[in-house]
Amino acid sequence: MARLLIVDDDRVFRETLVETVESLGHEAVQAEDGQQALKLVAQNRFAAVFLDHRMPGMDGLQTLTALRAQVLRLPPVIVLTAYASSSNTIEAMRLGAFDHLTKPIKRQELAEVLVRALRSDTSAGTSNAPPASATEPDNQDELVGPSETMREVHKRIGMAAASSAPALVWGETGSGKEMVARALHRHSARAQGPFVAINCAAIPQELLESELFGHVRGAFTGATLDRPGCFRAADGGVLLLDEIGDMGLGVQAKILRVLQEQEVTPVGASRSIKVDVRVVAATHRDLVQAVQEGSFREDLLYRLNVLTVRLPALRERLADIIPLAELFLRRAAARQDAAAPKRLSADAAQALLRHPWPGNVRELRNLMERCQVLLRHGLIEAKDLGLEDGSSSAAVRGEPALAADWLAGTLPEAVERLERLMIVQALAQSQGNRAEAARSLGIHRQLLYRKVAQYGLG
Numbered sequence: 001m002a003r004l005l006i007v008d009d010d011r012v013f014r015e016t017l018v019e020t021v022e023s024l025g026h027e028a029v030q031a032e033d034g035q036q037a038l039k040l041v042a043q044n045r046f047a048a049v050f051l052d053h054r055m056p057g058m059d060g061l062q063t064l065t066a067l068r069a070q071v072l073r074l075p076p077v078i079v080l081t082a083y084a085s086s087s088n089t090i091e092a093m094r095l096g097a098f099d100h101l102t103k104p105i106k107r108q109e110l111a112e113v114l115v116r117a118l119r120s121d122t123s124a125g126t127s128n129a130p131p132a133s134a135t136e137p138d139n140q141d142e143l144v145g146p147s148e149t150m151r152e153v154h155k156r157i158g159m160a161a162a163s164s165a166p167a168l169v170w171g172e173t174g175s176g177k178e179m180v181a182r183a184l185h186r187h188s189a190r191a192q193g194p195f196v197a198i199n200c201a202a203i204p205q206e207l208l209e210s211e212l213f214g215h216v217r218g219a220f221t222g223a224t225l226d227r228p229g230c231f232r233a234a235d236g237g238v239l240l241l242d243e244i245g246d247m248g249l250g251v252q253a254k255i256l257r258v259l260q261e262q263e264v265t266p267v268g269a270s271r272s273i274k275v276d277v278r279v280v281a282a283t284h285r286d287l288v289q290a291v292q293e294g295s296f297r298e299d300l301l302y303r304l305n306v307l308t309v310r311l312p313a314l315r316e317r318l319a320d321i322i323p324l325a326e327l328f329l330r331r332a333a334a335r336q337d338a339a340a341p342k343r344l345s346a347d348a349a350q351a352l353l354r355h356p357w358p359g360n361v362r363e364l365r366n367l368m369e370r371c372q373v374l375l376r377h378g379l380i381e382a383k384d385l386g387l388e389d390g391s392s393s394a395a396v397r398g399e400p401a402l403a404a405d406w407l408a409g410t411l412p413e414a415v416e417r418l419e420r421l422m423i424v425q426a427l428a429q430s431q432g433n434r435a436e437a438a439r440s441l442g443i444h445r446q447l448l449y450r451k452v453a454q455y456g457l458g
């Protein structure tokens with residue numbers, strides 16, 4: 001039998017929880033607010049604490065911070081909330097919560113978390129509370145996703161945010177890796193420092209080194225000025241090395257050195273410069289396989305693999321699809337100045353749930369934006385999406401309806417229309433794989449990246 005503390009301002013919920021805990025053979029002590037919890041924890045030893053997130057006065061996270069400051073060996077704290085968001089989950093985990101659960105809590109769920117908490121030897125870490133993060137994220141940055149898998153991602157971000165070790169975010173194209181890296185930055189002690197992102201696949205390898213480490217004037221033809229490079233631009237903050245799996249072996253060796261020594265040598269310089277950067281690497285490639293194939297350094301993988309966040313593909317988190325679709329419709333409507341967001345009919349929602357989303361959240365965002373802007377009616381039907389047979393309506397594909405529309409305007413405008421359409425189709429055929437799309441279009445991948453950005457398809 002273990003002695004547990006239950007902190008919640010809602011008497012009915014508290015007493016129900018006490019009953020369940022007692023029926024599982026444990027003893028429960030109650031507190032109705034954070035202050036009372038602090039007193040009880042100072043005077044008693046508890047095996048675990050259940051802490052409500054939303055309470056008047058000191059809320060759950062403030063209570064958790066105060067508990068950590070007050071108690072040297074804090075028992076596992078399980079934060080409970082009726083309103084889970086990515087930011088409150090990440091914050092709770094960052095502050096050292098053992099777990100973060102959503103109300104109502106089933107008996108089975110409670111029994112499981114208790115077994116894990118009582119078995120854990122963490123005593124919730126040390127008395128050194130990590131510094132509070134600078135700001136609450138604004139809505140644009142909110143990692144939306146009520147699915148259980150996404151909630152696990154929020155928890156991992158929270159745990160990884162408390163450290164300064166390199167982190168590796170793995171997920172398919174468009175699944176939200178950059179958003180995760182931004183969340184790691186925003187919720188960390190480096191939130192006040194810069195966040196710099198570089199896409200290693202979009203830059204020719206011969207230029208990548210100077211982009212990353214900078215160069216001195218005269219280092220090579222065209223280097224007319226000193227350039228600091230991304231590592232120095234990210235000093236005191238976070239550097240996202242996106243698509244690190246596409247980085248050449250030569251640059252990989254140099255990245256490894258920076259991670260080991262925390263210093264960079266600009267191209268053409270004789271001396272190195274100290275930097276304080278947390279590196280977050282992201283990739284859609286299987287780096288273990290890349291190591292086996294000899295295209296990725298094993299020692300770099302070990303170095304980056306300290307904290308890994310695996311971001312599941314959108315088709316693996318069905319519960320996120322409709323909330324994300326509605327979010328993107330609302331955002332697109334807000335950009336249209338007060339236009340009402342379009343609504344999804346039941347069959348459109350079904351079609352969204354059935355689609356495999358090879359381009360993940362980005363593909364969903366693009367489709368919803370096009371629906372919001374291009375459809376003339378307020379209710380989106382499945383046929384407007386054209387996901388089942390790949391034949392979305394011309395309006396949603398962004399194609400002019402009539403030949404006259406294709407030929408309208410100047411020659412450069414008409415060429416742009418055609419170029420955009422060919423890129424959209426190549427990306428759809430390659431299921432979002434840009435290297436393959438570039439090949440089928442007969443252009444360099446870097447040019448495709450530029451065009452994708454130019455036409456807002458990224």
Ligand SMILES: Nc1ncnc2c1ncn2[C@@H]1O[C@H](COP(=O)(O)OP(=O)(O)OP(=O)(O)O)[C@@H](O)[C@H]1O
Binds near residue numbers: 145172458
């Ligand atoms: N959970 C989420 N909540 C809200 N928006 C999201 C979420 N995940 C992704 N997005 C949106 O989807 C788009 C793609 O996300 P992001 O750029 O982070 O993906 P990525 O995995 O880094 O892509 P790439 O593989 O091309 O580098 C962005 O517009 C981002 O705002």
